[in-house]
Every structure is written in structure tokens, then in C-alpha cells.
Amino acid sequence: MKLTNTFKSAGLAGSLVMGAALSAVAPYAMADQEYLLTVTRPNQLHVIDMSTNEIARTCDIPGPFGTGSIAMSPDNTHAYVLSNGTKDIYGFDIRNCDMTFKAEQSSPTLQVISMQSITVSADGTELYTVQNPVKKHRDRFEVMQPRLAVFNIEDGMNAKVVRTFPVDRRITKIATTAQNEVILGGADLKAINPETGDIRMVSKLANWEKGPLWLPPDAFAMHSQGEQANEYIMPYVTAKFDSEEWNFETAEWWWGMSRVDLETGEAERVETIPFEFIIFNFITDPRDSNILYGSFNTLSKHDISKNETLAVHELGHTYYDLNISGDGKTIYVGGTSSDISVHDSETLDKIGSIQLTGDMSTSDLRVATIKD
Amino acid sequence: MALSNNNSKRALLSTGVLALAGLASTPLLAQDAQQIIRDRCLACHTESGTAEAPSFSRISEQRKTPEGWHMTLNRMIHLRNLQISTEEKRALVKYLADTQGLAPEETEGYRYLLEQDTNIVETGIEPGTAEMCARCHSGARFSLQRRTEQEWKYLVDFHMGQFPTTEFHSLARDRQWFDIARNDTAVKLAEQFPFETNAWSNWKAADKSDLMGRWRVTGFIPGKGEFDAWMSAAKTGEGKYDLDIEGTYADGSKLAGKGNATVYTGFEWRASLTIDGVKMRQVMAADKAGNNLEGRMFLAAEREIGGDLMAVRDQGAADIVAVQPSYLRSGVSTELTLVGQNLDGEINLGEGVAVEKVVSRSKDRITVIAKANGAEGMRSVSVGKANAELAVYSELARVEVQPANAVTRNGGADSAMAKVRANYRAVGYSAGADGEAGTDDDLRLGYMPAQWSIKPADEVAAHDKDDKYAGMINAAGIFTPGDAGPNPARKMSANNVGRLAVVASVKDGDTTVEGEGSMLVAVQDFVRRVLD
Numbered sequence: 001m002k003l004t005n006t007f008k009s010a011g012l013a014g015s016l017v018m019g020a021a022l023s024a025v026a027p028y029a030m031a032d033q034e035y036l037l038t039v040t041r042p043n044q045l046h047v048i049d050m051s052t053n054e055i056a057r058t059c060d061i062p063g064p065f066g067t068g069s070i071a072m073s074p075d076n077t078h079a080y081v082l083s084n085g086t087k088d089i090y091g092f093d094i095r096n097c098d099m100t101f102k103a104e105q106s107s108p109t110l111q112v113i114s115m116q117s118i119t120v121s122a123d124g125t126e127l128y129t130v131q132n133p134v135k136k137h138r139d140r141f142e143v144m145q146p147r148l149a150v151f152n153i154e155d156g157m158n159a160k161v162v163r164t165f166p167v168d169r170r171i172t173k174i175a176t177t178a179q180n181e182v183i184l185g186g187a188d189l190k191a192i193n194p195e196t197g198d199i200r201m202v203s204k205l206a207n208w209e210k211g212p213l214w215l216p217p218d219a220f221a222m223h224s225q226g227e228q229a230n231e232y233i234m235p236y237v238t239a240k241f242d243s244e245e246w247n248f249e250t251a252e253w254w255w256g257m258s259r260v261d262l263e264t265g266e267a268e269r270v271e272t273i274p275f276e277f278i279i280f281n282f283i284t285d286p287r288d289s290n291i292l293y294g295s296f297n298t299l300s301k302h303d304i305s306k307n308e309t310l311a312v313h314e315l316g317h318t319y320y321d322l323n324i325s326g327d328g329k330t331i332y333v334g335g336t337s338s339d340i341s342v343h344d345s346e347t348l349d350k351i352g353s354i355q356l357t358g359d360m361s362t363s364d365l366r367v368a369t370i371k372d
Numbered sequence: 373m374a375l376s377n378n379n380s381k382r383a384l385l386s387t388g389v390l391a392l393a394g395l396a397s398t399p400l401l402a403q404d405a406q407q408i409i410r411d412r413c414l415a416c417h418t419e420s421g422t423a424e425a426p427s428f429s430r431i432s433e434q435r436k437t438p439e440g441w442h443m444t445l446n447r448m449i450h451l452r453n454l455q456i457s458t459e460e461k462r463a464l465v466k467y468l469a470d471t472q473g474l475a476p477e478e479t480e481g482y483r484y485l486l487e488q489d490t491n492i493v494e495t496g497i498e499p500g501t502a503e504m505c506a507r508c509h510s511g512a513r514f515s516l517q518r519r520t521e522q523e524w525k526y527l528v529d530f531h532m533g534q535f536p537t538t539e540f541h542s543l544a545r546d547r548q549w550f551d552i553a554r555n556d557t558a559v560k561l562a563e564q565f566p567f568e569t570n571a572w573s574n575w576k577a578a579d580k581s582d583l584m585g586r587w588r589v590t591g592f593i594p595g596k597g598e599f600d601a602w603m604s605a606a607k608t609g610e611g612k613y614d615l616d617i618e619g620t621y622a623d624g625s626k627l628a629g630k631g632n633a634t635v636y637t638g639f640e641w642r643a644s645l646t647i648d649g650v651k652m653r654q655v656m657a658a659d660k661a662g663n664n665l666e667g668r669m670f671l672a673a674e675r676e677i678g679g680d681l682m683a684v685r686d687q688g689a690a691d692i693v694a695v696q697p698s699y700l701r702s703g704v705s706t707e708l709t710l711v712g713q714n715l716d717g718e719i720n721l722g723e724g725v726a727v728e729k730v731v732s733r734s735k736d737r738i739t740v741i742a743k744a745n746g747a748e749g750m751r752s753v754s755v756g757k758a759n760a761e762l763a764v765y766s767e768l769a770r771v772e773v774q775p776a777n778a779v780t781r782n783g784g785a786d787s788a789m790a791k792v793r794a795n796y797r798a799v800g801y802s803a804g805a806d807g808e809a810g811t812d813d814d815l816r817l818g819y820m821p822a823q824w825s826i827k828p829a830d831e832v833a834a835h836d837k838d839d840k841y842a843g844m845i846n847a848a849g850i851f852t853p854g855d856a857g858p859n860p861a862r863k864m865s866a867n868n869v870g871r872l873a874v875v876a877s878v879k880d881g882d883t884t885v886e887g888e889g890s891m892l893v894a895v896q897d898f899v900r901r902v903l904d
Contacts, residue, residue, distance in 0.1 A: 113536045134533040139416045139430045140526050141533030143550060169550055170539050187545070206546070218546045297864065317864050 034326055035094060037079055037366040038334055039068035040358035045081055047094045050325060050332075050367070053342060053354050059097035061090055068363020069173075071118040071127070072227070073153075076368040080120065080127060086113045089129065091153070094368060103151050103159040105129065109136050110144075116172045116222060120153070121194070122180040127151040128194055130171045130184065131164070146171060148182060148192055165197030173224040175232040177265040185221045185234050189258045189267060203258035203267040205236060215239040217256065222280065223321040223335070223364055228328075229284040232260040237275055257282060272304040277312075281321040281335075285345065287328040295322040295333045299341075299348050313348035315341065323365045334365040405467030408460050416452065430526065431468075433567055435518035437479065438469040438636040439486055443902040451534070466611070466636060473637030474516060475575035476657060485512035486640075487655045487668035488675035490904050491775035491794060498564065504557045507543050510904050514561065518569065521562035528553040580638030581662020584613060586686040588713045588736065590694040591669055592679030593647075594795035595848045598622045598696055598819070600711040600737065603683060611635040615645055620737075622696055622709075641665055644672065654681060663687065676780075677795050677850070690714040692760035695753060698818030699763040699800065700725065700744040701880070707731065708762075710738040710755060717756025725751055725764065748802055748815060763817045765802035768880035769809035771822070771887030772799040779892045780843065780853040782868050787856030789896040796849035798822035798876035798887060822876035824849045829871035829890065836863060842870025842893035849876070853893045867895050 035056065036048040043066075045059040063084035071080045078100060080091045091101025105112035110133050117130035131149045135142040150163040171186040181191040184199075187206035192199045205219045217236035224233050236258070239251040253275035260267040272282075272292065279294030290305040299313040299322070320335030324345065331348070334340040338359050342352035409428055410419065421427035436444065442465050448454035449461075456464075484492050490510065497511035505514050519527065531538050532550060539549040584607040590600045601619020608614050613633045620626055631645025633654070639662075643654035653675070656667030663685045670678025684693050692712040700706055705728055710719070713736050719727055724746030731739040738755065744764040753760045774797045783791035800820040804813035824845045828834035841862060843853035854868025862868075872891040877884050 111533060111536075115536070115540060132536060134529070134536070136533070139418070141529040143529045143532045143554075169548070170545055172540065187548075216546060218542065220540070220542075220545055315864070317858075 032326065032372065033370050035076075035368045035370065036323065036332055036334075036340070036354075037070055037072075037094065037364070037368055038340070038356070038360050039065070039070065039081060039363040040338065040356045040360050041065050042358060043083060044357065045070075045079060045092060045094075045097075046356060047097075047368075048340070048354060050330075053352055055354070055356070057094075057097055058357070059092045059094070059099075061092075062099075062102075063088055065361070067116060068361060069114075069116040069118055070364040070366045071120050072366060072368050073120050074122060074124045076370050078120075079366070079368065080118055082114055082116070082118055082129075086115065087111075089114075089118060089127065089151075089159075091127075095370070100156060101127070101153060101159060102157045103127070103161075105131055105149070105161075110134070111136055111141075117174045117185075119174045119176045119182060122176050122178055125153055126194065127153050127159070128174060128176070128182050130167055130174060132169075148184075148194060148197070150194055163194070165192060165194070167192060167199070173221040173232070173234075175224065175226070175260070175262060177260070177262045179265050181265050183232050183260050183262075183265075185219075185224065185232070187219070189234055189260065191265060202260060202265070203234070203269045205234070205258060205269070208269075210238075212244070213241045215241070215251070219258070222362060225281070225283060225321060225323050225364060225366055226262070227367055227369075228286040228324050228326055229289065230262045231284060232262060233282050233284070234258045234260075235279070235282050238271065239275075255279060259284070270304065271307075273302050273307055273309055276309070283322055283324055285328050286324065286326060293322060293324065293331055293345070295319045295335075299331065299333055299343055301345070301348060311348045313343065313350070320360075320362065321365050323367050326367070326369060332365060335360045335363060340365070402467065402471070405463055408456075408464055408467075412454060412456050412460065413448075430523070432472070433520040433523045435472045435474055435567060435572065436469070437474055437486055437516050437903075438465055438640055438642060439902050440517060441465045441468040441472075446902065466634065469636040469640065470611075470638070471576075473572075473640070474518065475569070475571040476639050476660070477571050478518070478569065479516060479657065482512035482515050483657065483667070485510055485516060485903055488670055488678070489668055491676070491778040493777050498560070500560060501557060501564075503543060504549075504553055507541075513903055515565065516903075518565050518567050518572070519562065520567040521559060523567070524558035524561045525554055528558050575638070578638070578660075581658065581660075582607065583633075583635055583641065583658055583662055583665075583685075587665065587683035588686060588691065588693050588711070589617065589619065589681065589683045590711055591681040592797070592819075593621075593627075593652075593669070594677050594679060594850055596621055596625075596627075598694075599627055600694060600696075600709075601627060602736070605633060608632070613643075615643055617645060617647065641667070656681060656683065674790070674793065676792055679795070679797075684713070686713050688714060690716060690756050690758035692753065692755060692758045695760050695762050697820070698761075699765060699820075700742060701768075702744050702746070702748070702764055702766040705741055705743045708740050708742045710740075710753065710760070712736060712738075712755065712758055712760075715755045715758060718754075720752075720754045722751025722753055722762060722764075725762065748804070750815070763802075763815055765815060765817055767802060768800050768817070768820075768878060768883075768885045769803035769814065770801050771820070771876050771878045771885050772801065773797075773874055773876050773887045773889030774799055775889060777890045777892075778851075778874070779894055780851055781894050781896050782853050782856040783896055785855040785857050787896055789856070789898060791853050791856075792897075793853065794851045794891070796824060796845070796851065796874055796876065796889065798849075798878055800878060800880075800885075820878045822849065822878045823847070825875045825877070826851070826872045826891070827875060829873050833871045836866070836870070838870025838872055838893070841868045842872055843868070845874060851891065856896055869893050869895060 034050040043061040047056045049056040061083045066082040066086040069082040087106045089103045112131045112133045114129040133144040147164040149161045151159045168186045173185045175183045184190045189203040191202045217238045219236035221234045239253045241251045254271040256271040258269040278296045280296040282294045285291035292302045294300045301311040319333040322333045331343040338356045340354040418429045494511045584605045587603045589603045599621045603617040605613040615631045618628045629645045629647030633643035639658040641656040651672035654669045656665040665683040669681040694711040696709045725744045727740045729741040748765045751762045753762045778794040780794045781792035783789045800817040801814040803809045828839045845851045858865040870893045874889040876887045
């Protein structure tokens with residue numbers, strides 16, 4: 001990492017240098033320590049101290065890279081990662097890299113992948129994935145119904161599925177609410193009760209009833225990293241046509257989202273800002289739920305109460321995802337390549353950079369807050 | 373191997389005898405090929421039916437081109453751990469293409485894919501399959517397959533098993549992709565491209581012509597130009613030929629080479645030749661009588677680089693196979709070469725076209741100085757009983773760049789993939805009777821020599837200096853894209869990608885007429901397929 005540069009920039013921004021100094025002198029003095037988690041190729045989980053922007057430790061994940069999808073235990077001390085082409089799940093104590101959990105979802109006759117879908121129960125005892133099973137006959141595949149799979153975390157290194165319930169196809173990110181429902185991010189946003197398998201509609205997307213002039217939304221959550229605002233975001237793109245001529249040129253194009261409050265399990269679905277450029281991942285400012293940030297080729301800041309883009313910062317390359325410090329002051333932009341770009345959330349100016357050992361590719365960029 | 377087991381390591385134990393059978397020149401008996409399937413494939417596939425008419429699961433319910441079967445076998449080797457010798461693989465492709473191939477008319481309209489001439493914008497693909505299939509594949513890829521409905525359905529499940537992200541792609545995640553694919557698309561494909569057709573049963577029953585003999589060949593090799601040649605095909609086995617080719621480029625230089633050909637399905641000519649040290653491939657289709665072959669020849673190492681190829685069998689009759697160039701500008705004395713065979717008798721270049729001088733004359737090649745007068749239009753050319761056509765024009769009205777749309781790819785440098793280049797030609801047109809260029813009655817004059825250049829496709833491409841970074845075109849019309857990898861000199865360290873216009877400037881008298889093609893210089897495609 002470019003330590004010197006980071007510190008120079010941090011000095012300009014003010015706040016970071018303070019945190020860094022404190023942490024260097026008295027590492028246990030901080031009550032809540034924030035760590036940035038991401039996975040790089042070939043297959044390492046990095047735990048980055050957000051007070052210094054230095055890699056605190058790096059945990060080797062067995063098997064080939066999956067997608068770098070990460071879920072955290074409620075106390076944030078453990079991280080669970082999809083590995084081996086998203087077939088296997090490994091759990092680590094991020095305080096020491098001890099491997100505490102392993103589940104192989106596939107067998108020789110059943111190929112099971114989870115497309116980003118991994119989360120931990122509200123009480124930290126169970127781990128949930130959405131499995132997409134395909135039966136491997138001798139000379140053909142047979143596609144099976146996807147299902148929510150439940151693992152007992154205390155089963156440790158040889159965890160097996162203890163319950164399954166059928167779910168829709170095309171589910172990506174999932175998240176657990178305080179009521180321990182699992183939000184299923186698919187064509188519509190639904191929630192499943194992992195005890196009973198009961199499913200309720202949270203927010204209609206593919207089946208929304210917005211009228212014929214609205215294009216059915218293209219909703220997709222490769223990442224949904226709402227831990228700092230305790231929420232789940234499913235972003236989408238839609239268009240409002242001016243007539244049934246379906247003229248794509250004159251249509252109004254919008255970014256929208258279904259945003260679930262993970263405290264209540266309730267969702268709002270809104271068109272947020274006009275579609276002017278690609279945003280691959282949105283996060284909410286923990287201080288103001290109207291302020292969103294997005295990343296892809298640009299880092300951008302938006303006030304959705306006014307449908308306005310407040311600031312746009314051109315990035316040096318594509319970054320798939322982003323996250324934010326708990327105080328809302330610092331933005332971390334990551335994914336894709338091997339560096340995390342650090343920005344001031346007020347100005348979006350770049351204030352630092354964290355160099356990793358490999359490409360993050362599609363990996364999550366999570367914040368784990370370990371309370372003292 | 374099986375999708376689920378790993379018991380095929382035995383496969384190599386019984387290779388010996390069969391490998392020799394594949395090398396021998398005796399015709400491959402159906403029983404031999406069936407035995408290869410039994411020995412190599414039944415770890416996963418199952419046999420049913422009778423010993424005389426066996427049926428193999430997943431295999432016997434599909435028909436494909438030779439390339440299609442080749443791809444299937446590659447997939448079995450690379451993904452399913454099939455253990456098979458090269459000779460056995462060749463024998464199986466031949467047997468399967470011969471017995472479960474496509475009839476000539478079933479390949480019509482899609483031969484560009486077999487000819488690897490893929491710088492083309494496909495039209496006429498049914499909108500449903502265009503969205504479901506042709507968003508990733510060429511339309512020709514699935515249009516050149518015939519399957520039972522069950523097999524089309526199994527293909528959908530294969531996609532989900534092998535490429536689980538399929539249903540999450542853009543244009544998939546916004547719909548019930550899997551249900552549509554299996555319950556709608558597969559059913560439609562089975563109707564549009566059914567396993568059983570009259571065309572195939574008729575072709576299977578038809579007498580096939582042997583393609584041995586002497587062939588009068590005309591073609592184009594990028595960087596070398598148009599050529600004419602004689603190619604002899606000496607039979608070495610059923611559908612197997614040794615080839616010898618000798619000829620002359622338009623600039624007078626000579627070409628020579630040797631190779632061999634295999635004919636699949638009774639009409640699919642596939643040849644490998646080394647011409648002047650360069651390995652080339654020929655993909656042609658024979659007509660029903662087996663007297664004409666038409667297709668494309670391209671570099672074995674770089675299938676994008678190639679040109680048209682035609683061959684007419686020498687049957688002793690007089691024939692003009694090409695007039696080079698194919699046009700005369702009115703009032704200008706021009707050297708013209710008539711390429712053919714058994715050319716005897718009077719040379720007549722058509723109304724108002726005078727032969728000013730016969731430069732050279734043989735039975736297969738006549739060079740004259742000719743001068744045309746009179747109205748624009750096609751002229752009937754004859755030498756004795758042989759006929760051809762020649763275009764006469766007074767003014768070049770427009771130039772068409774071929775290919776009109778092309779994709780090339782960055783490569784080289786430290787990349788695992790070589791650069792994907794493209795070669796260009798310019799076709800001239802006169803305005804025709806209405807005097808207006810770009811209308812239906814424009815007269816196609818033929819390929820014309822051009823000066824080649826590139827420019828940015830639009831303002832954005834100009835701003836990004838795509839013309840500086842994305843590649844270069846040479847005097848022969850061959851475009852070479854830039855090196856692979858991020859370029860720190862570009863905005864966001866972009867790769868040397870770009871959107872360009874490829875410009876052909878053709879001299880016509882005192883003026884120059886330009887035509888433009890559209891070029892997308894893209895990043896590497898890391899998957900190399902037999903058929904795209």
C-alpha cells in the first residue's frame with residue numbers, strides 16, 4: 001500500500017490522521033473498530049484496518065476463487081465467503097484468520113452453486129444460502145428448483161444442510177432482517193421465514209403495477225452492502241415511455257431501488273435519479289437516508305429526495321462496489337482491480353488508496369465493526 | 373467422463389487396433405464407428421436399438437455439420453474427460469457428419485459460419501430466438517443444428533448446468549429465462565430446426581458425386597490478391613483426397629501448394645493445404661452434380677483472414693470461370709484476363725467492347741487489351757462456346773467496403789491471445805440507368821483496388837484518439853489492432869479498443885470515390901470456438 005501518500009492525503013482531510021495516530025499509539029483505545037473486508041484473487045480474504053487503511057491480516061481461502069461474496073456474523077467477528085466457483089462456504093474469525101466453518105454444497109451427482117446468496121441469521125446460529133441445484137445424470141443435466149438452504153454454524157468444518165425450502169429462480173443477494181426473515185433478491189423482492197419456508201412479497205419488481213408506459217425493471221444486485229445503514233438495496237433500471245410508440249430515445253430513463261430496512265423488514269421502492277451513467281452498486285449514507293453514493297466508472301453522490309446528483313468524481317478505472325465508514329465521512333471504492341480508492345464523502349475527492357495483492361474482481365467490500 | 377462418475381480411464385486400453393483403422397485408406401465402416409462410440413462413449417451414454425441399427429443416447433437424436441460434431445467431441449474431451457485418439461476422433465466426426473449431418477439446403481443462408489466469415493451482421497433471425505440464443509451466439513450456430521424437441525430441451529438444461537450465470541445475464545434476469553427457454557424456445561427450435569426433415573431423408577438417399585479430378589480454381593488471398601489455379605484431387609479413400617495446387621496471382625507471381633481434403637456429408641469440402649509455406653484451410657460446398665465448389669479459403673492460424681474461393685471441375689468442356697478485373701471503364705484501354713478451361717475459338721467481349729490486342733493466350737488463360745464503348749451495363753463475354761459476363765461503366769458512383777461491419781480484437785503483447793485482424797476489400801458500383809447511386813439498379817462492377825485508411829467513427833472516438841491507439845490498416849487492406857492490456861496513456865487506462873471507420877479510396881479517372889466500413893476494435897475473446 002502507498003502508506004506515505006495515504007497519510008499525506010489523510011492529513012489534508014483531517015480526520016483520518018487522528019484515527020491512525022490513535023490506533024498506532026493505543027490500538028485498544030477505540031471502542032468500535034471498523035474493518036474493511038474483501039477477497040482478492042487467487043483467493044484471499046483481506047481484513048483492512050479502517051483507522052490506518054492498512055491490511056491487518058490476510059486469510060487464505062481454500063479452493064479456487066468464487067465471486068468473493070461475503071456475509072458477516074451479527075457480531076461481525078466472523079466472515080463467511082463463497083469459494084470454489086460459489087459452490088463452497090468457508091467461515092473465518094477475522095480477528096485471527098482461524099477457519100471455523102466449512103460447507104460443501106455440491107456432490108458428485110448434484111452441482112450446487114449460490115449466486116452471491118449468503119447470509120447469517122439474526123442470532124448468529126444459522127447460515128443461509130440460496131442453492132441452485134442441477135442434477136448430473138450420466139449423460140445430461142437436469143435443472144432443479146432453487147431452495148433456501150439452512151446450515152448450523154456450530155456444525156463447524158463439516159456443516160451439512162439441516163433444512164431447505166423452495167424459492168424462486170434468479171436470486172442473487174440475500175440478507176437477514178431483525179425478525180430473522182431472509183430477504184430474497186430476485187425478480188421481485190420477497191422474504192422467507194427460514195423456520196417455516198413461508199414467503200411474503202416485500203417489493204414487487206418484475207410484477208409491479210406501474211402501468212403500461214413503464215418498462216419492466218432490470219433489477220440486479222451483484223452486491224448489496226448496506227451494513228452501515230442496516231439496509232438491503234436492490235437497484236434497478238427502468239424507463240417511462242411517452243406513448244405506446246415505445247420510443248427508447250424519448251423515454252425517461254431512471255435508476256430506481258427497492259430498499260429494505262433490515263430493522264423492520266419493510267421496503268420502499270422508488271425511482272431515485274435519472275439514468276445518466278452506469279452505477280453498479282449503491283450505498284446509503286448512514287447519517288442521511290436520502291443521500292446515496294454509487295460507483296462504477298464514476299463515484300457519485302445523490303440526493304434522492306430531490307432526484308438530484310450532487311457530485312460526480314471520475315475514477316481512474318472501473319470499481320464495481322463501494323462502502324462507507326460508520327461516521328459517513330469516508331468512502332471506500334473497490335472491486336474489479338487490485339486497489340481500493342479512498343474518498344472524502346463531502347467532496348468525493350480522493351484521499352487515499354489501499355493496494356491489495358490481487359484483483360478483487362466481483363468481490364464484496366464489506367465493513368465489519370467489532371465493538372470493544 | 374460421465375457428468376457424475378470417473379470410470380472412463382479404461383478408454384485408452386483398447387486403442388491400438390482402432391487407431392490403425394482410422395489411418396488406413398479403406399472406407400470407414402459404420403460398424404467401426406459404432407464400435408468407437410461403444411468403446412469411448414458408453415461410460416456415460418447408453419445404447420439401445422438393435423446391433424444393426426443401434427441408437428446412442430444424446431447422440432442419435434441430433435444432426436450437425438462437421439464443425440458441429442467436431443465441437444461436440446472437443447467439449448466431451450475438455451469438459452467430460454473423454455479419452456479418444458486423434459484418429460478415432462476424426463473417424464467419428466466423419467461418421468456422424470455423414471450419417472447425422474445437414475442436407476445442403478439446410479445449410480443455406482448460414483454457410484458464412486462454416487466458412488468462418490463472421491464479420492457479418494445477421495438478419496432474419498426469429499426475434500424470440502434472437503433474444504434467447506443469439507444474444508450470445510451467432511444465429512447460425514443454432515440454425516445449423518437439428519434436434520428432437522427433447523434434445524433442444526436437454527440443451528437448455530446443459531446451458532444452466534454448464535454456465536449457471538446464463539439466467540442472470542442482462543436480457544435474461546428481466547424475464548423467466550429458464551421457463552421461457554425450456555417451454556417456449558426449445559419447442560420453437562424443434563419446429564424450426566427439427567431432427568427429421570424431408571430435405572435430410574432425400575439427401576441421405578441421393579447419389580453423391582465423387583469429387584476427385586482437376587479443378588479450375590479462382591480465389592483471393594489477403595495481402596496477395598486474386599489468383600487462379602489448377603487443383604488436382606487424387607482419391608486416397610472414401611471422401612479423402614490428396615491435393616496439389618498451382619497457379620498465378622493477378623500480379624503474375626506464382627503460387628503452389630499441397631494438402632488434403634475430406635468430404636463430409638457428401639458435399640462438405642474441408643481441405644488443409646500449405647501454399648508457399650503458409651497453412652490454409654478451404655471450406656466449400658459442392659453442388660448436387662459435384663461439378664462446382666464454392667466457399668472460402670483462410671489462414672489456418674487466423675481464420676478471419678481469407679477470401680472467396682471457387683472451383684469448377686474440368687470435364688473437357690469450355691468454361692470461363694473468371695474475368696479479371698470484372699469491369700471496364702468506358703473509353704479506357706485496359707488489360708483483361710479471362711480465366712477458364714478448354715478455351716478455344718473466337719474471343720468476343722460483348723457489344724461495343726473491342727479486343728485491341730491479345731497479350732497472351734492458352735487454353736486456360738487469355739490476356740487481352742480491351743476497350744469498351746457504349747452504354748453502361750453487363751456485356752456477354754464468350755470464347756468459343758464458353759460464356760461469362762463483364763461490366764462496362766463510365767463513372768464510378770459508389771464504393772462499398774467489405775466487410776461493412778467488422779470486429780477485431782486486441783491481442784499480442786503479454787496476452788494469451790493473438791490479435792484478431794480483419795481484411796478488407798472494396799466493391800465498386802456505377803449508378804445504373806437512373807443515374808442515382810445507392811438505388812436498386814446500381815451496377816455491381818466488382819472488386820476494385822483501393823487505398824486504405826482509418827478514422828475515428830465519431831466525435832467521442834476522435835476525442836479518445838481511437839484512430840491513434842486502436843490499430844492500423846496496411847496498403848493491402850489488412851487491419852491490425854493494437855496491443856492487449858490497459859494503456860496508461862489512455863483515459864481510465866483503457867485498452868486499445870476503439871470505434872473506427874475504415875475508408876476505401878478508389879481512383880476513377882481524375883476523381884476519387886470513397887466508401888466506409890464500420891470497425892469495432894474490442895478486447896480479447898478468451899474462448900476459442902470451432903464455430904462462434
